[in-house]
Amino acid sequence: MAAPSDKKSVLFVCLGNICRSTMAEAIFLHLLQEKGLKDKWSVDSAAIETYNIGNGPDGRAISTLKKHGITGYTHKARQIKKDDFVKFETIFGMDDENMEDLEGVKPKNSTAKIEMLGTYDSEEEDIIVDPYFSNKIESFETVYQQCDRACRKFLELNS
Numbered sequence: 001m002a003a004p005s006d007k008k009s010v011l012f013v014c015l016g017n018i019c020r021s022t023m024a025e026a027i028f029l030h031l032l033q034e035k036g037l038k039d040k041w042s043v044d045s046a047a048i049e050t051y052n053i054g055n056g057p058d059g060r061a062i063s064t065l066k067k068h069g070i071t072g073y074t075h076k077a078r079q080i081k082k083d084d085f086v087k088f089e090t091i092f093g094m095d096d097e098n099m100e101d102l103e104g105v106k107p108k109n110s111t112a113k114i115e116m117l118g119t120y121d122s123e124e125e126d127i128i129v130d131p132y133f134s135n136k137i138e139s140f141e142t143v144y145q146q147c148d149r150a151c152r153k154f155l156e157l158n159s
Contacts, residue, residue: 015094042088046084054076094116096127
């Protein structure tokens, strides 16, 4: 089932919802805005774990987004809920652990297609590595580039 409206829907999920999934959400929203498709999609992001519930995105993620002209993005981390598996058509995990966790919490009535976002990026490995514990801002740039390519390809195939 799609979201309650006729909108297409996508949920980006990572461990804490402050780095990878928020960057992917911001990039996807930016692409939708550029293409005039924002009103045709429902987009959100969520966490597997509860560590960061209520927190905004990591500052390094925000500065990387700003570097690429994506400003004004706001989000408060939240944990994925069972109804997300019916509300969203596609749910993207970022790595193997995310995928295992999503399959583990997926309810029986799930209608969502669960995929790894990186499979839409032909230039890198499927896994989008968590940059949180890296001391290098380049790790966030790598995540940005992977998410950007993957989001562009996914949108191209679904619009």
